[in-house]
Amino acid sequence: MNLNLRNAIIHNVSGNTQDQLEDTIVDAIQNGEEKMLPGLGVLFEVIWKNSSEEEKKEMLTVLESGLK
Known part of the structure; x- marks a missing residue:
């Protein structure tokens, strides 16, 4: 995995609340998209x-x- 992608992902969720993090995780799992x-x-x-x-x-x- 490209380090820039890792940093971008961390940057995008940094400062999120627990509810926002949960929404991100649930959405990713329910979406089922490889990306x-x-x-x-x-x-x-x-x-x-x-x-x-x-x-x-x-x-x-x-x-x-x-x-x-």
């Missing part, structure tokens, strides 16, 4: 980098369960 996947990936990267080891393990458990 939204990089944005969701960047948001997940931010979540991952700012999570504790315990939170990461919990996310991995949820992910593993959802992929079964």
